[in-house]
Amino acid sequence: MRAGEAGDAPASDPRAAKPRLLYVEDEPETAAMVIEVLSDEYDIDHAATGEQGRSLALGRRYDVMVIDRRLPGMSGVDLLHAVRTARIATPVIMLTALGTVADRVSGLDAGADDYLVKPFDFAELRARLRAVRRGRGPADRRELGDWVFTPGAQALYSPATGRVALTQAETALLELLTSSPEHVFTREEIVDAVFPGGSAATVDTYVHYIRRKSTPEIIETVRARGYRAGAPR
Numbered sequence: 001m002r003a004g005e006a007g008d009a010p011a012s013d014p015r016a017a018k019p020r021l022l023y024v025e026d027e028p029e030t031a032a033m034v035i036e037v038l039s040d041e042y043d044i045d046h047a048a049t050g051e052q053g054r055s056l057a058l059g060r061r062y063d064v065m066v067i068d069r070r071l072p073g074m075s076g077v078d079l080l081h082a083v084r085t086a087r088i089a090t091p092v093i094m095l096t097a098l099g100t101v102a103d104r105v106s107g108l109d110a111g112a113d114d115y116l117v118k119p120f121d122f123a124e125l126r127a128r129l130r131a132v133r134r135g136r137g138p139a140d141r142r143e144l145g146d147w148v149f150t151p152g153a154q155a156l157y158s159p160a161t162g163r164v165a166l167t168q169a170e171t172a173l174l175e176l177l178t179s180s181p182e183h184v185f186t187r188e189e190i191v192d193a194v195f196p197g198g199s200a201a202t203v204d205t206y207v208h209y210i211r212r213k214s215t216p217e218i219i220e221t222v223r224a225r226g227y228r229a230g231a232p233r
Contacts, residue, residue: 018043019063019133024053024079025095026071030118034066037122038129050074057083062090064133066125069096069107077110084111085162089141089150091132095120111163113153142178144218145231151175156214164213169194173206177219177229186226203227 021042025031026049035044045060047053050071057065057079065083069076080092094112107115113132116125142149146159154171156164166174172194177185187200195202207219207227217232 020045020061021129022047022053022056022060022062022065022067024048024050024065024067024071024076026068034122034125038126041126042129048072050076050079053079054082057088057090058086064129065090065092066129067092067094067112069094077107080107080110080112081162084153084155084157087141087148087157087162089148089153089155089157091152093125093128093132109165111153111155111165144178144229145233147214147218147232149174149178151178156218158214166210166213169206170210170213173203174210174219174229177227181229184222184225184228190227 019042021038021044023031023034023038023044024047025034028048031046031048035046038044042064045056045062047056051074053067053071054074067076067079071079074082076094076096080094083090083092091113092111093114093116094107095116095118096107097118114128116128142151144156148157149155150157151171151174154166154168156166156174158164173190176190176193187203190203191198191200195206207221211218215232217230220228220230222228
């Protein structure tokens, strides 16, 4: 179901300037209320199943997605995994009636940027949408050979296996190296920028963590000098 047709609107139509939102929710009453509340700010595509959501998510560009965790057929977590496996870094808020720590952790580990437990206040939903769009835009991506690094989503995307989650420290280290791909960063430079109060051993440890999660070629060692971003295949 389409709640907006911004892609087909003429340039003079104010809807054309709205950010595009994919909303995946199977409860009709909840969906109708959310669409009504958000339609003044967003051009909304609504899907009632995970399969419909996947088709839209993989076929169109969105500025943000809101996905319910419990969906008929494909679950919200499986849908999110499909999105991240396709190396789509669009920020995602997951909605759920499941509020335990384990549920939130599994949703975040699947690639969600934020997690909102039902019932929720619409003002909070709007605020969280603004927050994830500010901090984790879809253009925030850096190519490392055939791999993709998305600092905002704290993840690497393998061409073979999909999303690899990173810690905050691992993200900061890789973000520094990719900020200037041709530059060889000394361990001292990395300590100053990423690990204040740390040591060269700290740098080596986190390089090892990233390589172990991904591939050894993701970070290149330049003998007697330091590290730089690699170009893994």
